[in-house]
Amino acid sequence: MGPGPINVHPRVLRAMSVQLLGQFDPEFTGYMNEVMALYRGVFQTQNRWTFVVDGTSRAGIEAALVSTLQPGDDVVVVNAGRFGLLLAEIAERCDARVTFVEGEWGQVVDPQAVEDAVARVKPRLVACVHGDTSTTIAQPIEAIGEICERHGALLYVDATATLGGMSVPADAWKADIVTAGLQKCMGGPSGSAPITISDKAADHIFSRRHVEKGLATPGSAGNGRRIASNYFDLAMIMDYWSDKRLNHHTEAASMLFAARECARIVLEEGLEARFARHAQAGAAMTAGIEAMGLTVYGDQAHKMTNVTGVITPAGVDYDRVKARMRTEFEIEIGAAFGPLAGKIWRIGTMGVNARKHAVLQTLAALEAVLRWEGFVAPAGAGVDAALGVFA
Amino acid sequence: MGPGPINVHPRVLRAMSVQLLGQFDPEFTGYMNEVMALYRGVFQTQNRWTFVVDGTSRAGIEAALVSTLQPGDDVVVVNAGRFGLLLAEIAERCDARVTFVEGEWGQVVDPQAVEDAVARVKPRLVACVHGDTSTTIAQPIEAIGEICERHGALLYVDATATLGGMSVPADAWKADIVTAGLQKCMGGPSGSAPITISDKAADHIFSRRHVEKGLATPGSAGNGRRIASNYFDLAMIMDYWSDKRLNHHTEAASMLFAARECARIVLEEGLEARFARHAQAGAAMTAGIEAMGLTVYGDQAHKMTNVTGVITPAGVDYDRVKARMRTEFEIEIGAAFGPLAGKIWRIGTMGVNARKHAVLQTLAALEAVLRWEGFVAPAGAGVDAALGVFA
Numbered sequence: 001m002g003p004g005p006i007n008v009h010p011r012v013l014r015a016m017s018v019q020l021l022g023q024f025d026p027e028f029t030g031y032m033n034e035v036m037a038l039y040r041g042v043f044q045t046q047n048r049w050t051f052v053v054d055g056t057s058r059a060g061i062e063a064a065l066v067s068t069l070q071p072g073d074d075v076v077v078v079n080a081g082r083f084g085l086l087l088a089e090i091a092e093r094c095d096a097r098v099t100f101v102e103g104e105w106g107q108v109v110d111p112q113a114v115e116d117a118v119a120r121v122k123p124r125l126v127a128c129v130h131g132d133t134s135t136t137i138a139q140p141i142e143a144i145g146e147i148c149e150r151h152g153a154l155l156y157v158d159a160t161a162t163l164g165g166m167s168v169p170a171d172a173w174k175a176d177i178v179t180a181g182l183q184k185c186m187g188g189p190s191g192s193a194p195i196t197i198s199d200k201a202a203d204h205i206f207s208r209r210h211v212e213k214g215l216a217t218p219g220s221a222g223n224g225r226r227i228a229s230n231y232f233d234l235a236m237i238m239d240y241w242s243d244k245r246l247n248h249h250t251e252a253a254s255m256l257f258a259a260r261e262c263a264r265i266v267l268e269e270g271l272e273a274r275f276a277r278h279a280q281a282g283a284a285m286t287a288g289i290e291a292m293g294l295t296v297y298g299d300q301a302h303k304m305t306n307v308t309g310v311i312t313p314a315g316v317d318y319d320r321v322k323a324r325m326r327t328e329f330e331i332e333i334g335a336a337f338g339p340l341a342g343k344i345w346r347i348g349t350m351g352v353n354a355r356k357h358a359v360l361q362t363l364a365a366l367e368a369v370l371r372w373e374g375f376v377a378p379a380g381a382g383v384d385a386a387l388g389v390f391a
Numbered sequence: 392m393g394p395g396p397i398n399v400h401p402r403v404l405r406a407m408s409v410q411l412l413g414q415f416d417p418e419f420t421g422y423m424n425e426v427m428a429l430y431r432g433v434f435q436t437q438n439r440w441t442f443v444v445d446g447t448s449r450a451g452i453e454a455a456l457v458s459t460l461q462p463g464d465d466v467v468v469v470n471a472g473r474f475g476l477l478l479a480e481i482a483e484r485c486d487a488r489v490t491f492v493e494g495e496w497g498q499v500v501d502p503q504a505v506e507d508a509v510a511r512v513k514p515r516l517v518a519c520v521h522g523d524t525s526t527t528i529a530q531p532i533e534a535i536g537e538i539c540e541r542h543g544a545l546l547y548v549d550a551t552a553t554l555g556g557m558s559v560p561a562d563a564w565k566a567d568i569v570t571a572g573l574q575k576c577m578g579g580p581s582g583s584a585p586i587t588i589s590d591k592a593a594d595h596i597f598s599r600r601h602v603e604k605g606l607a608t609p610g611s612a613g614n615g616r617r618i619a620s621n622y623f624d625l626a627m628i629m630d631y632w633s634d635k636r637l638n639h640h641t642e643a644a645s646m647l648f649a650a651r652e653c654a655r656i657v658l659e660e661g662l663e664a665r666f667a668r669h670a671q672a673g674a675a676m677t678a679g680i681e682a683m684g685l686t687v688y689g690d691q692a693h694k695m696t697n698v699t700g701v702i703t704p705a706g707v708d709y710d711r712v713k714a715r716m717r718t719e720f721e722i723e724i725g726a727a728f729g730p731l732a733g734k735i736w737r738i739g740t741m742g743v744n745a746r747k748h749a750v751l752q753t754l755a756a757l758e759a760v761l762r763w764e765g766f767v768a769p770a771g772a773g774v775d776a777a778l779g780v781f782a
Contacts, residue, residue: 002413004641005411005413005414005641005644006411007410007411008410008411008645013407013408013409013410013645014408016404016407016408016645017404017405017407017408018404019398019399019404020396020397020398020399020574020580021723022393022396022723023396023581025717025723054446054447054450054581054582055445055446055450055622055640055643056445056622056640056641056642056643057640057641058621058622058640059445059446059622059640062620062621062622066620082605082606083605085603085604085605086603086604086605086621088604089603089604089605089621090621090622092617093617093618093619093620093621134605181641183411183641189411189643189644189645189646190414190445190640190641190642190643190644191445191582191643191644191645191646212476212477212480213476213477213479213480214473214474214476214477214480214525214728214729215473215728215729226483226484227484228484228619229453229457229484229620229623230449230453230477230480230481230484231446231447231449231450231453231481231623232620232622247728249446249447249448249449249450249581250395250396250447250448250572250574250581251447251581252446252447252580252581252582252646253396253580253581253582254399254404254407254580254582254645254646254649255580255582255643255645255646258645326416332412332413332416337605337606337638338605338606
């Protein structure tokens, strides 16, 4: 019940135990094409360039940033949590110039502040985390997308913690690149990063298209300055995922099977039903926490539906509660980072854990563990309040 | 029966269907520590820093190069195949200055040429592929290791195609960093890159150690110029794999389970027994190919034991043979790259495919397919010659 990585859906575990095929076998490249089509559904996009990057969710982030940014490019980073800082850190390693739009942890940023920065800096790219699990808040991406369109900036969105749990409408957002991972609401393991890229962003990336030395023929030298990474060179990765099938990495087949099964499950359930299930589970968790006399962290109007920050009450040992949840009940809850370290626990309701029994078990266990700490909640109040939301 | 990716060992497939744990759960970090110990055995090393990078084998290569090289550093690349060019391409993207020691495809490089280049350039790093499947040749790493030691250069070795199939003695080689993948002789899927790092190389990498922005406290700013990649910043990745457990990526748990099971299987079989099995299967394949009246590519004295290049005889359709092997017999054999494209097939004997029945089936099928092309080998000669090697 942490904020990801979470328990994996049993069908995804089974998909990973399927025997491999050669990476250019027509059956296997057929699965690659299926993955592209499936993730267009998951990202609610028509983008041709929709596939997976072979690595964890931050591999997707780095691929997006290193492939779009050149040294000296300006980037505006909307920063309201740990993972906003990660975007800035990666952009700086691309030798881009970062301008921050700072938001308070636990709040949404003011779109006007984003617009002011974009108008002033005229950045190549605006980068923003959708739902940052470190703060439990979802940012207003749609407003930022409109700002980027008005000012001709590309928009990158990190949807690691929300894809498959909250709506991530890449096209409606006017987002140019959106990346994610499997280990949160997609219900899979870490190690594969879904990505979708608009034609506009793809054109920009292809302006630095090169053919790898070992495959190049005379005249195929390429355009512009080489992208600073080979592994994350999205122009090459797109050439590999295209009908050209130009050899790049050896596709991580088992993770591809996992990504495929995650998307199939999401689309079979239906996006709206799935978002509603996550919203209900998150609302039930919130109601249960509050009925226990605890306080939920952050701006409730913009709280992610799939993670709930619980403020540690005075006199209660933060680490011991977390440890006892794990050792006595085999339930993991998350710690917090940065200014919230030691102050809030983060409880996820993601993927297979966004279900009634998982919410009720967690609340019942938390009530017991807190009682051992001397924090006595009204008996059964958390469970009953949550059950009321599900009823 | 290609040169990797290959069929995965059934135990590895099962390991990937195990349910996940939180990334800081003591049970899970225990598995991470086990992986470190297991790969010390596989790499024949005492190196403390022995773990896996979350990505395909080229993720391991890029992590090694981007974490050791700074802009302007000199690197000597021993280049005798497609994957030597890849090392150079990645080093150039690190803005390092590449000096090539060129070897002929299908031959070993002359260590004296390496020594001359190292003495002249005084590089930070020498980079070499051990066994390059594009040429089927294994390079004399031990001699290069001695040269690097004499001249104070770090040695990086790409052992993707040989680890678990041929001896990769990192310490005896005096190699500073060795990386690999699972998808060849380790018998696993692509997507996890084992790496081992000497203390000397680790000290060098830690001279650019930084704490990630989202985790940094005042005073933890770090040393030197930031490594150009966050995802491949080995200083951060080592801090994550150390007792500090400083959060970096979310470890790809299913791939970690796969990497662990691969290493367990390798060590249970025993390194010497495993190398002997690969050598026998490769020798049997070679004997069979020659008994069919075909010619094996490259310098036989330095041929990798786990891949055999077969020169396509005149009058035979290269692509159709490969296609019919797959469509009629469900046996994949590999095409070739660069100067060998369309000229040799590459047949692997790796992992679970380094076994008698796999070799015999492949030779029997190839005899039939070649006969359809008008190339008539003596009936059963290939199979009989291979069987003789196994007997």
